[in-house]
Amino acid sequence: MAKQGPGSGTKYSVWSLARNALSHHENWTQAWRSPEPRPEYDVIIVGGGGHGLATAYYLAKVHGVTNVAVVEKGWIGGGNTGRNTTIVRSNYLWDEAAHLYEKSLKLWEGLSQDLNYNVMFSQRGVMNLGHNLQDMRDIYRRSAANRLNGIDSEVLTPADLKRMVPIMNTSKDSRYPVLGASYQPRGGVARHDAVAWGFARGADSYGVDIIQNCEVTGIRRDNGRVTGVETSRGFIKSRKVGVVAAGHSSVIANMAEIRMPVESHPLQALVSEPVKPVLHTVVMSNAVHGYVSQSDKGELVIGAGIDAYTGYGQRGSSEIIEGNIAAICELFPIFSRVRMLRQWGGIVDVTPDACPILSKTDVKGLYFNCGWGTGGFKATPGSGWAFAHTIAQDRPHELNEAFALNRFVSGALIDEHGAAGVAH
Ligand code: FAD
Ligand code: PYC
Numbered sequence: 001m002a003k004q005g006p007g008s009g010t011k012y013s014v015w016s017l018a019r020n021a022l023s024h025h026e027n028w029t030q031a032w033r034s035p036e037p038r039p040e041y042d043v044i045i046v047g048g049g050g051h052g053l054a055t056a057y058y059l060a061k062v063h064g065v066t067n068v069a070v071v072e073k074g075w076i077g078g079g080n081t082g083r084n085t086t087i088v089r090s091n092y093l094w095d096e097a098a099h100l101y102e103k104s105l106k107l108w109e110g111l112s113q114d115l116n117y118n119v120m121f122s123q124r125g126v127m128n129l130g131h132n133l134q135d136m137r138d139i140y141r142r143s144a145a146n147r148l149n150g151i152d153s154e155v156l157t158p159a160d161l162k163r164m165v166p167i168m169n170t171s172k173d174s175r176y177p178v179l180g181a182s183y184q185p186r187g188g189v190a191r192h193d194a195v196a197w198g199f200a201r202g203a204d205s206y207g208v209d210i211i212q213n214c215e216v217t218g219i220r221r222d223n224g225r226v227t228g229v230e231t232s233r234g235f236i237k238s239r240k241v242g243v244v245a246a247g248h249s250s251v252i253a254n255m256a257e258i259r260m261p262v263e264s265h266p267l268q269a270l271v272s273e274p275v276k277p278v279l280h281t282v283v284m285s286n287a288v289h290g291y292v293s294q295s296d297k298g299e300l301v302i303g304a305g306i307d308a309y310t311g312y313g314q315r316g317s318s319e320i321i322e323g324n325i326a327a328i329c330e331l332f333p334i335f336s337r338v339r340m341l342r343q344w345g346g347i348v349d350v351t352p353d354a355c356p357i358l359s360k361t362d363v364k365g366l367y368f369n370c371g372w373g374t375g376g377f378k379a380t381p382g383s384g385w386a387f388a389h390t391i392a393q394d395r396p397h398e399l400n401e402a403f404a405l406n407r408f409v410s411g412a413l414i415d416e417h418g419a420a421g422v423a424h
Contacts, residue, residue, distance in 0.1 A: 005061070006116045006202040031197060032204035037211050040237040041069045043391055044229055045244060046216045046252060048072025050081040050192070051369055051376065052244035053199035053210075054384020055391070057115075060206030062385070063392035068208045069238075070200075071231060073215035077196030080246045081377070083314070083346035085269050085303045087282055087293065088378040089126045089187030091153055092419045093142045096402040097355060098149045103399055104382025105186060111381055117198030119190050120296070126187030127156065127165075128421065129285040129331075131176040138418050139182045146184075156181045167278055167334045174330055176288050189282060189293055195380055219256040225364035226256075242367045242391050247312065247347025249370030256363050261408045262349040262371050265306040265424070268316030270324075270343040274298030278334070288327035289320075289423050292335075300338060302328055305423030306348065306374060316345040348373050353413035354420045358387055358400040367391050368405065374422040 020028055043059060045052045048070045059065040070076075088108055090101035112118050130136040139155060146153035157180050158170040170178050200210055211233070218230030219241065228237040243252050253260035274297050284291035289305040304324035307316050321343065329336045351357060351371035356379070358369050369387045372379060382399070389397040396404065407413055417424075 006205050031201040032210050034212065035209045037069060037071070037214065037231070037233055037236050038209065041209070042067040042238065043240045043242065044068070044236060044238040045070045045242045046229065047079070047244040047246065048076035048200070048210060048212065049079045049244065049246055050077065050195050050199060050380040051383045051387070053196055053203055054380050055242055055244060055369065055387045056203040056208045057199045057206070058385045058388035059392060060203060060208055063388060065392050066207040068203070069236065070203065070208060070210045071214045071216055071229065071236070072210070072212045075212050076200050076210060077193055080346040080348065081196050081380070082193055083269070083344055084192055084377040085291070085293070085301050086189040086192050086377060087126060087187070087284070087291070087421070088121070088190055089184050090151055090378070091128070091142065091146050091182060091184045091187070092416055093145055094414045094416065095149060096414050097416050097419070098146065098151055100382055100386065100399050100403070101379060102149065102151055103385065104379045107381035107385060108190065111198070115198040115202045117194065117201060119194045119198050121188065121190040123186050123188040125183060125185045125281040127161070127181040127183050127281060127283050129181045129283065129287070130179050131285065131287040132179065135287055136179050139180065142419060143182050152184055152186050154183045154185070156183050165279065165281065165283065167332055168283065169331055169333055176330070178331070187282065192377060199384070216252060219252070219366065221256065221363055226366040240365045240367070240391055242369065242387060244369045244387070246370065246372070246376070247349055249349050249368060253368065256361070256366055258361055258363070260357075260368070260370065262351055263310050264312060264347050264349050265308075265310055266313065266316045266345040267303070267306045267348045267374055267422070268320060268343060268345040269301065269303040270321065270340050271295070271302070272300040272338045272340050275300070275338060283331070284421050285327065285331065286421060286423055288331070290324050290327035290331065291421070292328055292332070299341065300335060303422065306350070312347055314345045314347060316343070350374075350424050352408070354416045354424065355414045356383070356403055357405055358383065358390060358396065358403045359405040360390065360394070360396070361405060373420065374424055375420055
């Protein structure tokens, strides 16, 4: 029996909190159920990352479609959702992308309240640095385009940067001198696991089944329409299947004989030992291939551009880290003595125009949400919201109309390489 929305079944008192704190978790209520798959659903979502869980949540909440399963081959949030560096912003150049990411940013701004779950969204601002004349021209152009779309954006001088981030090396003598930056004050970071958990709990509360350790191995079709998915736990029937499998979208597309225009690359990140608060905003530089923010625990969260080769190993090459750390230390000499704690990689599906695919396909009832490349975390709520509309109504919302698969046939590409934030 479905409960009535996120957290509605949970009652807390001071005494229950104290009792549970001392019980070593045994008595904690489960945040979502772990049901066995049923033989049939109205909608199956393949992939239990943030986007898949958000899609299920909005299907239930906005469209009243609650007979839904989210089928995840590992554990929820174990893909890119739990591997990314959590940067959220909406400062994209072209109207189509700007509107989609801004919808997402607006949802972020109310997400903790909506989910009744703290996703720790912190609007500490995001800077994108410019290091040469062309960078600065691009920054002025994008900033102006953002403001025309009602998106907050400022252009900062080196003096502004020195004032806002005193530890940044703004010397004219550095190898890649900082000439300025674009700045989005409403951008920031969020806690990535909490996003997956919050959407999972919310979707579950409407009756959505979240099925982990269940790998999709085939897409069954009959007469040009989808009829269900083969999984490691048996066949599950459905007339609507939404695939949200990030770095494995072309693998699943192949199961339905669809050629997905994506390349799958490793993208890595690393964190340092915790240090006292020294960096109060997010600093990114596409030109030197490095970005950094400081987590609430004090760790420096650092990332780079993609590894050039394609593959499915969730690690990366040391060569990228070497260049990345050199760039970060040049920008922030104070970090050169900080020790790194750990490093990891995720697999990102990159499209030719650095924009996502949120689309129906030629197979009736089969929908794809993929190609977010290096930048889909920020889009999690907006992507789920628009994809839920596409599946429920069997047509795109105007926000995702331009992100259809057929743009790679028509040529109506939306090139967002400049705003990608991470070189790829
Ligand atoms: P995922 O979380 O990967 O979910 C897809 C799920 O599908 C996975 O859990 C996977 O196990 C499952 N799956 C795959 N195949 C199958 C199958 N056959 N059957 C069942 N399940 C399957 N974006 C930003 O906006 N800001 C950032 O700062 C940022 N930093 C990043 C840093 C790194 C190192 C990486 C790797 C990515 C970064 N990104 C960032 C990109 C962002 O992480 C992704 O675009 C986003 O998280 C994708 O979400 P998702 O839910 O689609 O994917
Ligand atoms: O898209 O903003 C972004 C981003 C930051 C780090 C990786 N991707």
